[in-house]
Amino acid sequence: MLIRFARASDVKSSEITPKAVFEERRRFLKTAAVAGAGLVAGHFLPAPAEAALQGITKGRFSTDEEPTSQMSITSYNNFYEFGGDKTDPARNSKNFKPKPWTVAVGGHCEKPGTYAYEDVIKGLPLEERIYRLRCVEAWSMVIPWVGVPLGDVLKKYGPTGQAKYVAFETVVRPEEMPGQKTPLLPWPYVEGLRMDEAMHPLAILAVGLYGEELLPQNGAPLRLMVPWKYGFKSIKSIVKITFTETEPPTTWNKQGPVEYGFYANVNPTVDHPRWSQAKERRIGEFLRRDTLMFNGYADQVAGLYAGMDLRKFY
Amino acid sequence: MTREQRLRRIVKPAVFALCLGPLAWAAWLAASSGLGANPIEAAIRHFGDWGLRFLLIALAVTPLREITGLSQLARFRRMIGLFAFFYVFLHFSAYVGLDQFFDWQAIWADIAKRTYITIGMAAFALLVPLAATSTKGWIKRLGGKRWQVLHRAVYAAGVLGVIHYFLMIKAGYREAAVYAVLLALLLGWRLFARWRKRAAKGAGTPLPA
Numbered sequence: 020m021l022i023r024f025a026r027a028s029d030v031k032s033s034e035i036t037p038k039a040v041f042e043e044r045r046r047f048l049k050t051a052a053v054a055g056a057g058l059v060a061g062h063f064l065p066a067p068a069e070a071a072l073q074g075i076t077k078g079r080f081s082t083d084e085e086p087t088s089q090m091s092i093t094s095y096n097n098f099y100e101f102g103g104d105k106t107d108p109a110r111n112s113k114n115f116k117p118k119p120w121t122v123a124v125g126g127h128c129e130k131p132g133t134y135a136y137e138d139v140i141k142g143l144p145l146e147e148r149i150y151r152l153r154c155v156e157a158w159s160m161v162i163p164w165v166g167v168p169l170g171d172v173l174k175k176y177g178p179t180g181q182a183k184y185v186a187f188e189t190v191v192r193p194e195e196m197p198g199q200k201t202p203l204l205p206w207p208y209v210e211g212l213r214m215d216e217a218m219h220p221l222a223i224l225a226v227g228l229y230g231e232e233l234l235p236q237n238g239a240p241l242r243l244m245v246p247w248k249y250g251f252k253s254i255k256s257i258v259k260i261t262f263t264e265t266e267p268p269t270t271w272n273k274q275g276p277v278e279y280g281f282y283a284n285v286n287p288t289v290d291h292p293r294w295s296q297a298k299e300r301r302i303g304e305f306l307r308r309d310t311l312m313f314n315g316y317a318d319q320v321a322g323l324y325a326g327m328d329l330r331k332f333y
Numbered sequence: 334m335t336r337e338q339r340l341r342r343i344v345k346p347a348v349f350a351l352c353l354g355p356l357a358w359a360a361w362l363a364a365s366s367g368l369g370a371n372p373i374e375a376a377i378r379h380f381g382d383w384g385l386r387f388l389l390i391a392l393a394v395t396p397l398r399e400i401t402g403l404s405q406l407a408r409f410r411r412m413i414g415l416f417a418f419f420y421v422f423l424h425f426s427a428y429v430g431l432d433q434f435f436d437w438q439a440i441w442a443d444i445a446k447r448t449y450i451t452i453g454m455a456a457f458a459l460l461v462p463l464a465a466t467s468t469k470g471w472i473k474r475l476g477g478k479r480w481q482v483l484h485r486a487v488y489a490a491g492v493l494g495v496i497h498y499f500l501m502i503k504a505g506y507r508e509a510a511v512y513a514v515l516l517a518l519l520l521g522w523r524l525f526a527r528w529r530k531r532a533a534k535g536a537g538t539p540l541p542a
Contacts, residue, residue, distance in 0.1 A: 095370030103505035106369060156503075158371060203505045274504065293447055293501070295439065302370050306434055 072165050072227045078146030080221055080319070086149060087160040089229045091302050096236045097154065098255055099203045100189060100196040107198065108236035115195045117232075117239035117256070126186075126262035129177030136240055139175075140226060143167035147230070148223055150246040152253075153285045153314045157307075159299045164244055165227030170218040178214065178262045186211040186267035187243060188259035204270055210254035211267035211281070212245065213323075221246055221319055224257075247316040249283045280333035284324070285314035289333045340405060348409055352416040355383040356423075373431045380424035385494050385512055387417035392491060392519040399526070411467055414487070418464040421494075425457050449500035456493035459486045488523075491516050 098108040120136035153159045189208035193199040199206050225244045233239040238255025245252050251271050271279035287297045287310040298307040313320050362368050368375040391414040398406040433440050443450045472480045498509045
């Protein structure tokens with residue numbers, strides 16, 4: 020059921036500090052901490068680990084559309100590992116521990132191994148990418164992600180000529196992810212891209228949102244974001260990256276091959292059997308708007324699919 | 334107060350108020366932005382859930398009456414049935430008016446193309462004549478027997494309602510399965526009661542030699 024009474028432990032919207040106030044408070048604390056540390060140690064100490072991300076640059080390709088509210092982005096999620104309702108992830112992810120985190124890299128590459136999260140993104144500038152997100156259920160959002168280009172990450176591991184595809188897996192931790200205690204989907208969740216899609220500059224590994232670290236419900240600490248594809252392609256809480264020669268078996272494609280193709284490109288002319296894809300409701304808006312081919316990124320990505328029958332390869 | 338008066342002045346209004354609960358709840362959530370990031374979807378689901386629940390409650394009246402022997406229960410059947418229609422109507426209206434904003438072309442395309450919407454619409458269409466003929470006047474006009482035959486369409490509406498719900502789900506069928514089992518029990522009970530009645534009648538008549 021979709022509607023529930025708020026629990027006493029739930030955060031009321033009135034208790035949430037406005038972002039500006041919160042940032043001001045944070046800036047003050049930081050200044051004070053630095054000043055204090057400066058007095059004691061006589062030199063600059065690194066700021067303690069905190070939710071706000073530092074050194075974010077403006078990325079290319081950002082849309083100038085109005086971002087969806089942070090409240091909506093963090094409270095309306097499809098993340099079945101935490102439950103089937105869209106309100107479940109925010110409510111059921113309190114025990115999820117996104118750090119420390121490692122990612123196992125394997126398959127057709129020169130440097131397989133298990134890498135710490137910090138090493139996966141090391142040396143790459145954090146960029147803010149404001150992307151449109153289109154869910155296959157015909158709703159959409161505009162989300163200010165913070166992340167690094169996926170291609171740059173993959174290059175670090177030296178994919179070989181045999182690497183035609185790349186597969187990703189979500190962590191399996193039923194103790195921290197109550198949805199995984201039920202067979203909602205076959206766990207672990209698997210997604211994948213063709214290598215050229217993965218190397219496209221629009222594809223990113225997101226680590227943050229609204230200038231802060233990702234929350235568990237949004238796929239902490241590391242998730243894919245492929246803005247020209249339906250949301251379910253952008254796998255969350257990644258623990259495994261495998262370079263493969265053949266198309267990886269992806270979760271939703273296995274669950275319902277007629278409904279969810281491997282490509283899952285946003286395409287208003289190819290309907291999902293249950294949801295027309297011609298229009299979408301932007302969260303926060305009343306009227307539906309027309310869905311754009313490749314979610315509005317056709318100029319950048321249409322070339323990837325030249326010569327393919329998009330009705331067959333949906 | 335006589336038993337009859339108590340029933341009419343206290344119990345019936347109380348049940349009526351109780352049946353309005355889900356509407357009041359939705360209104361409260363809407364006013365306090367408790368419907369979440371996608372309030373239209375939330376409203377449609379809420380009314381759809383309650384439409385199906387009331388349909389099942391209405392179907393449970395007769396079995397409960399016969400099992401418990403509380404004949405007064407029959408007095409609530411029409412009211413509960415009409416509430417089922419009321420919530421299904423709100424569900425339908427929210428889809429047409431809020432979700433599609435009276436875009437008849439898109440609605441028609443949905444009905445023609447998407448099985449779960451086709452089935453949902455069929456269930457709604459089946460319930461309309463039942464709601465319209467729910468008055469005493471109509472029972473008289475149609476004659477008890479014909480009226481009863483017409484109102485058996487509620488069984489089909491129940492089945493279609495549950496299928497509609499099943500087809501809409503992407504993953505996780507637990508709640509839909511609960512409705513399906515309840516409906517199967519309620520309809521199965523009727524089949525069983527019918528069979529028993531027939532068997533009892535059959536026992537009374539001598540077998541042809």
